[in-house]
Amino acid sequence: MSQKEYNPYENMLAVLKQSAEKLGLDPDDYATLCYPERELKVSIPIKMDDGKVKVFEGYRVQHSSARGPCKGGIRFHQDANMDEVKALAAWMSFKCAVVNIPYGGAKGGIKVDPSKLSRDELIRLTRRYTTRILPIIGPDKDIPAPDVNTNGEVMAWIMDTYSMFQGHCVPGVVTGKPVEIGGSVGRVEATGRGVTIITYECLKVNDMDASSVAIAIQGMGNVGGTAADIFYNNGQKVVAVSDYTGGVYCEEGLPINEIRAFLAGGNTLNDYQNDKVTHITNDELITCKCDVLIPAALENQITADNAEAIQAKIIVEAANGPTTVEADEILNKKNVIVCPDILSNAGGVVVSYFEWVQNIQSLTWDLEEVNRTLNKIMLTAFNEVAELSKEKEVPMRMAAYMVAIKRITTAGKLRGGPISLG
Numbered sequence: 001m002s003q004k005e006y007n008p009y010e011n012m013l014a015v016l017k018q019s020a021e022k023l024g025l026d027p028d029d030y031a032t033l034c035y036p037e038r039e040l041k042v043s044i045p046i047k048m049d050d051g052k053v054k055v056f057e058g059y060r061v062q063h064s065s066a067r068g069p070c071k072g073g074i075r076f077h078q079d080a081n082m083d084e085v086k087a088l089a090a091w092m093s094f095k096c097a098v099v100n101i102p103y104g105g106a107k108g109g110i111k112v113d114p115s116k117l118s119r120d121e122l123i124r125l126t127r128r129y130t131t132r133i134l135p136i137i138g139p140d141k142d143i144p145a146p147d148v149n150t151n152g153e154v155m156a157w158i159m160d161t162y163s164m165f166q167g168h169c170v171p172g173v174v175t176g177k178p179v180e181i182g183g184s185v186g187r188v189e190a191t192g193r194g195v196t197i198i199t200y201e202c203l204k205v206n207d208m209d210a211s212s213v214a215i216a217i218q219g220m221g222n223v224g225g226t227a228a229d230i231f232y233n234n235g236q237k238v239v240a241v242s243d244y245t246g247g248v249y250c251e252e253g254l255p256i257n258e259i260r261a262f263l264a265g266g267n268t269l270n271d272y273q274n275d276k277v278t279h280i281t282n283d284e285l286i287t288c289k290c291d292v293l294i295p296a297a298l299e300n301q302i303t304a305d306n307a308e309a310i311q312a313k314i315i316v317e318a319a320n321g322p323t324t325v326e327a328d329e330i331l332n333k334k335n336v337i338v339c340p341d342i343l344s345n346a347g348g349v350v351v352s353y354f355e356w357v358q359n360i361q362s363l364t365w366d367l368e369e370v371n372r373t374l375n376k377i378m379l380t381a382f383n384e385v386a387e388l389s390k391e392k393e394v395p396m397r398m399a400a401y402m403v404a405i406k407r408i409t410t411a412g413k414l415r416g417g418p419i420s421l422g
């Protein structure tokens with residue numbers, strides 16, 4: 001689909017409007033949310049290793065700070081653009097609101113293919129980008145985190161650059177840092193763990209016995225791999241998993257420990273050999289015989305082309321945007337329960353919040369405290385969304401947006417409304 005046909009920001013506005021109307025809000029109540037509070041576009045000149053100067057384009061967008069400082073990742077991608085970053089910033093506002101952590105939403109990015117840059121070039125790019133966005137970030141203003149093609153190391157460079165300009169160490173300016181410099185234990189696994197918490201609760205409220213369900217997971221990276229480990233170690237039957245090379249299926253349940261060790265060795269699933277497993281394509285995984293389907297790879301995986309054939313009764317969206325609007329309608333008609341991405345994959349931002357709390361209080365939590373508090377927040381959020389879904393007879397996705405938009409608009413009103421300074 002071309003950029004012209006699909007504008008993520010227009011898509012976000014459509015969802016916002018639909019949810020606000022369901023809530024009975026007046027357009028004046030949510031007008032503020034239709035525009036980001038701040039959009040910053042920067043040019044980032046760096047000296048390349050060959051001595052030439054190259055200028056990259058970067059962005060930081062703050063969608064809403066009604067409920068607290070803005071929060072959201074920074075991605076390095078050749079297709080990054082302002083409309084995408086604007087939409088992702090708004091989705092962060094909704095994600096933080098649905099799990100009720102005191103943040104607004106933001107997102108940032110640099111239009112760059114990081115695989116084409118050396119490590120030294122990447123360091124220079126990250127540091128110069130940080131100085132360009134420095135006036136609008138900070139522990140009380142806007143706290144970046146890793147996203148596509150950025151990681152703990154990149155966060156460490158951002159923290160170091162920001163701290164140099166402040167003249168002292170400011171760990172709370174970013175989250176997702178290495179534990180050695182103020183990162184939180186449990187942050188790396190948090191999104192996958194959150195996905196399993198939502199899955200177990202969804203099974204429970206729908207009277208499905210976790211010990212007998214079959215689970216299929218698309219994507220064996222950080223999120224899918226962690227979720228698979230947790231399910232397997234708890235004795236659940238994971239019948240299918242995949243990576244970008246394809247998947248494997250076994251009706252009796254896969255040896256996840258063996259598969260994870262195989263992948264950790266730098267291998268891919270197409271090379272995995274075991275007499276008990278059948279090799280399948282990623283599309284076959286989506287429609288395979290299972291009770292719970294967890295897309296944990298990319299966006300746009302469940303589409304109008306495969307939604308009708310899906311056999312799962314529950315879908316837990318671990319990836320961002322794995323289901324198209326058309327597929328969503330088909331799934332609703334089939335009474336498939338879809339736990340939406342803004343709820344299901346919020347575990348990462350929740351533990352980012354814990355990291356920031358630890359940083360600004362200069363203390364550390366242990367893993368038990370991190371996981372216990374994550375569990376509590378995810379369960380509360382799930383049940384609030386599930387109850388509203390039941391009460392208003394709307395799908396879980398709509399209910400999640402309604403919860404989020406109500407919280408953000410209420411915060412805005414309590415602060416005096418958008419025109420209170422006028």
Ligand SMILES: NC(=O)c1ccc[n+]([C@@H]2O[C@H](COP(=O)([O-])OP(=O)(O)OC[C@H]3O[C@@H](n4cnc5c(N)ncnc54)[C@H](O)[C@@H]3O)[C@@H](O)[C@H]2O)c1
Binds near residue numbers: 224243297320
């Ligand atoms: N990591 C987080 O904290 C986090 C938080 C929220 C949302 N998410 C979302 O979860 C998804 C996965 O993130 P991750 O951190 O696990 O990424 P990752 O890069 O660690 O893993 C991605 C996995 O998807 C597989 N994959 C890639 N292309 C594929 C394809 N065409 N078909 C099938 N599988 C394919 C890869 O082989 C890999 O196993 C993304 O949509 C991401 O935006 C991640």
